[in-house]
Amino acid sequence: MTAGKFEIKAYPEMWKDLDMDVERFDKMRLMLGDIYEKTYLSQKNRPSGMAYFDNMIAEIHGGRIKELLAAKKEGKPVIGTFCVYIPEEIVLAAGGVCVGLCGGSQGSVPDAEKILPRNICPMVKSAFGFKAGRICPYFQAVDLVYGETTCDAKKKTWEILDNMVSTYVMEIPQMKKQTDQDMWLAEVKEFKTKVESLAGKEVTLEELNRAVKIMNNKRKALQRINMLRHTNPTPISGKDVLLIEQIAFYDEPVRFTEKVGELCDELEQRIQDGVAVPGKNAARVMVAGVPMALPNWKLHNLVEGAGAVIVNEESCIGTRYYKDLMDEDGEDIETILQNLTRRYMQIDCSCFTPNNERIDQVLKEYRESDAHGIIHYSLQFCHTYNVEEIRIREACEKENIPYMFIESDYSPEDVGQLQTRVEAFLEQIGR
Amino acid sequence: MYVGVDLGSRTIKVVAWQDGRMVDYKIEESGFAPHEQAREMLTEYKADQIVATGYGRHLAREHFADDVITEIKAHGIGIHTVLPQVTTIVDIGGQDSKVITLNGKGQVSNFQMNDKCAAGTGRFLEIMAASLAYPLVEFGPAALDSDQEVQINSMCTVFAESEVISMKNRGAPRQHIARAVHSSVADRILAMLNRIGFDKYVAFSGGVANNPCIVSMIRGKLVGVQVAVPENPSIIGALGASIEAAKLGESQA
Numbered sequence: 001m002t003a004g005k006f007e008i009k010a011y012p013e014m015w016k017d018l019d020m021d022v023e024r025f026d027k028m029r030l031m032l033g034d035i036y037e038k039t040y041l042s043q044k045n046r047p048s049g050m051a052y053f054d055n056m057i058a059e060i061h062g063g064r065i066k067e068l069l070a071a072k073k074e075g076k077p078v079i080g081t082f083c084v085y086i087p088e089e090i091v092l093a094a095g096g097v098c099v100g101l102c103g104g105s106q107g108s109v110p111d112a113e114k115i116l117p118r119n120i121c122p123m124v125k126s127a128f129g130f131k132a133g134r135i136c137p138y139f140q141a142v143d144l145v146y147g148e149t150t151c152d153a154k155k156k157t158w159e160i161l162d163n164m165v166s167t168y169v170m171e172i173p174q175m176k177k178q179t180d181q182d183m184w185l186a187e188v189k190e191f192k193t194k195v196e197s198l199a200g201k202e203v204t205l206e207e208l209n210r211a212v213k214i215m216n217n218k219r220k221a222l223q224r225i226n227m228l229r230h231t232n233p234t235p236i237s238g239k240d241v242l243l244i245e246q247i248a249f250y251d252e253p254v255r256f257t258e259k260v261g262e263l264c265d266e267l268e269q270r271i272q273d274g275v276a277v278p279g280k281n282a283a284r285v286m287v288a289g290v291p292m293a294l295p296n297w298k299l300h301n302l303v304e305g306a307g308a309v310i311v312n313e314e315s316c317i318g319t320r321y322y323k324d325l326m327d328e329d330g331e332d333i334e335t336i337l338q339n340l341t342r343r344y345m346q347i348d349c350s351c352f353t354p355n356n357e358r359i360d361q362v363l364k365e366y367r368e369s370d371a372h373g374i375i376h377y378s379l380q381f382c383h384t385y386n387v388e389e390i391r392i393r394e395a396c397e398k399e400n401i402p403y404m405f406i407e408s409d410y411s412p413e414d415v416g417q418l419q420t421r422v423e424a425f426l427e428q429i430g431r
Numbered sequence: 432m433y434v435g436v437d438l439g440s441r442t443i444k445v446v447a448w449q450d451g452r453m454v455d456y457k458i459e460e461s462g463f464a465p466h467e468q469a470r471e472m473l474t475e476y477k478a479d480q481i482v483a484t485g486y487g488r489h490l491a492r493e494h495f496a497d498d499v500i501t502e503i504k505a506h507g508i509g510i511h512t513v514l515p516q517v518t519t520i521v522d523i524g525g526q527d528s529k530v531i532t533l534n535g536k537g538q539v540s541n542f543q544m545n546d547k548c549a550a551g552t553g554r555f556l557e558i559m560a561a562s563l564a565y566p567l568v569e570f571g572p573a574a575l576d577s578d579q580e581v582q583i584n585s586m587c588t589v590f591a592e593s594e595v596i597s598m599k600n601r602g603a604p605r606q607h608i609a610r611a612v613h614s615s616v617a618d619r620i621l622a623m624l625n626r627i628g629f630d631k632y633v634a635f636s637g638g639v640a641n642n643p644c645i646v647s648m649i650r651g652k653l654v655g656v657q658v659a660v661p662e663n664p665s666i667i668g669a670l671g672a673s674i675e676a677a678k679l680g681e682s683q684a
Contacts, residue, residue, distance in 0.1 A: 416486055417527060421544050424503035428539050 100249025238310025435672025438487025511537025
């Protein structure tokens with residue numbers, strides 16, 4: 001992979017069949033390839049197991065899309081998602097595929113701003129823009145977009161998006177009382193019916209139990225790599241782990257689990273051999289907050305560019321996705337759906353009130369990751385995370401944890417300022 | 432001799448430090464190639480160590496500087512040297528505004544910096560001065576002369592400029608508008624100060640500390656607090672960098 005120039009593979013014929021804006025998309029492909037090469041392939045001393053994930057990026061707009069189209073041909077539902085609230089187990093049980101949709105790039109924001117208000121979350125704008133501009137093959141390939149009601153910008157955008165691609169919206173409760181749990185269970189059952197109608201069959205107990213195992217194994221693999229990176233000194237860069245957490249949302253789960261497992265074996269060996277990235281005295285930073293959707297590597301790039309290393313992401317694209325497992329081998333479908341509801345209700349998204357679990361979780365991950373400080377990262381106009389930040393800050397002050405809050409978006413214009421703030425934070429924590 | 436260089440968004444500042452005191456300083460506009468400009472400014476000094484700070488610090492390191500520190504650390508060291516009792520610094524530069532708190536040893540214990548936005552920065556004052564046809568140096572004194580408070584509601588540079596244009600076209604005297612612009616910057620700084628907390632001694636540094644109206648407004652609003660402005664607030668960052676260079680040089684000697 002390091003030999004020669006890195007390039008995201010082009011599939012113009014397939015893109016044309018998907019009704020994409022091929023000419024424009026091809027330019028974005030070249031740009032992404034450049035950024036990836038600069039951000040990722042320039043890293044020294046990477047584990048060799050990262051080669052698989054490099055290839056997942058090279059094939060992000062080709063190989064994986066082909067697999068999705070093949071699944072569709074067999075009548076399997078392909079569902080696009082944005083949120084860790086989608087009960088993936090149900091989709092898998094029905095033989096379907098879940099893919100995280102594009103939503104982490106400035107490139108598609110102007111497309112969205114032609115229609116949507118400008119002062120809403122960049123992730124919502126970016127995602128909407130990818131569909132409006134026909135510049136995301138995943139958006140073009142899915143049968144259905146799964147939307148949820150985790151924030152106002154999203155829930156109202158789904159109404160507009162539905163004109164371009166069929167969008168199914170599930171209601172996510174905002175509290176965790178018994179009535180909310182009952183409501184979520186009802187929503188899960190309705191979603192199951194919807195998926196079954198797309199698949200043209202009812203899911204069986206065996207299929208559901210098998211899917212639960214697949215998802216648990218995937219989450220266990222991610223837990224394992226996160227635990228290994230917590231080693232001090234760490235055997236893998238924060239950028240690389242973030243990439244894996246991002247790829248988790250679009251790769252085939254069984255293969256992904258296997259590849260993460262192989263990488264973990266390599267990391268265990270590295271730890272034994274004392275191989276560290278970057279070095280023994282590097283500052284260790286934990287990131288908490290909103291998801292960093294591919295290709296949002298802005299903060300990681302700044303922190304690791306300054307010689308520090310990121311050792312944890314407390315985020316939807318991070319631990320929030322994989323920290324909770326669910327009970328396996330349910331006796332009947334009803335029991336499994338109840339277990340599943342319980343598992344998903346443990347997610348500590350800031351859309352909930354109160355959300356004390358998250359404060360405790362941030363502190364717990366800080367201790368487990370042996371970090372020296374926390375950077376809370378939030379996107380502009382993300383009200384729930386931006387307000388909840390106050391409580392995280394207060395908790396850090398109380399525990400004497402060095403803490404910094406960054407609010408940003410996908411545009412490059414604040415990189416200079418952010419670099420100063422990140423470097424000053426590293427000076428402050430004394431490394 | 433040790434040299435600190437602060438490559439800011441608007442100007443480059445150089446301080447030469449020898450035997451525990453500042454022996455020379457310079458301030459020039461940044462120009463198109465700040466590292467070349469800075470190097471030119473350094474030629475006359477026989478520097479044992481050069482430490483760079485400011486926006487162009489990494490560029491300077493690529494070309495000539497021995498080490499870099501952020502402007503936050505640099506202002507901390509600089510102010511602690513000239514005003515040792517100060518524990519809170521307000522630094523308003525061309526592109527950023529910052530509030531920095533120091534511990535007893537002059538080390539940074541916390542800081543706040545404006546997010547991606549020019550409101551409350553030197554750039555904001557510059558744009559507003561231009562829109563009211565004031566040369567920058569006359570802008571602060573003119574605002575100070577006005578005794579009438581009008582209110583600018585918008586914090587965003589773009590919207591505030593529209594607001595200023597509306598005020599002009601309603602016939603408001605320009606010194607009143609100038610005062611309103613200054614008041615909005617002062618409010619912004621006070622909000623940052625209140626968020627981070629402050630003690631009895633606050634110092635101003637950075638180019639905007641040369642603006643008498645901003646300083647007077649902040650003083651007026653911080654009752655019971657001593658607000659000091661060092662003799663030459665623009666060079667505090669470069670001064671801090673020169674002292675860091677001395678520390679670096681002495682630890683290597």
